[in-house]
Amino acid sequence: MFLNNWVEVLKKNRTASATLLEHHPKLMSGFRGLNExxxxxxxxxxxxxxxxxxAVAVTTRCEGCIASHAQAAKAAGVTEAELAEAMSTAIALNAGAAYVYSLKAMDALKTFQQA
Incomplete structure (x- = not known):
């Protein structure tokens, strides 16, 4: 069982991008250039x-990025074991970011309590 139809996600995102391309072609040209x-x-x-x-797509929660880069990862020869290791790094880093930002939230509350 799959959590999502990633082929359809990728196809729908690419189809939907036509509207943005129509209204802001310079932006889309720049985005394509950045990717190239x-x-x-x-x-x-x-x-x-x-x-x-x-790993970045997972930490930023971008399903379109996951679909696009999973397709590219397959073409590049990425194995499930390699992806699992990369994902473990993303998970650890994202948890680390939550930890660091939790400290910031605690600090902010303390600042306001003392103000």
């Missing part, structure tokens, strides 16, 4: 870039 330029130095291989992209 990513990885342009050749320092990281495609597999590593897609593992990073999927």
């Amino acid at each position: 330029a990513q990885g342009g130095t050749g320092t990281l291989d495609a597999k590593t870039r897609e593992l990073i992209a999927l």
Whole structure:
């Protein structure tokens, strides 16, 4: 069983982007250029870039990014074991971010209590 039909998510996002393209072609051109330029130095291989992209997609909760980069990860030869390790890093980092921001929330409350 799959949690989502990722092929459909990707297809629907690409179809829906036509409206944004119609109303803001310069933005869409810039977005495409940004994506095309990513990885342009050749320092990281495609597999590593897609593992990073999927980890970031998970921490930013972007389903469209997950669909797009899962497709690219398959093409780059990413294995389930490699993805699981990248996801464990994303999970640990996201929990770490929640911890750090929890400290900020505690600090903010203390600031207002003392004001």
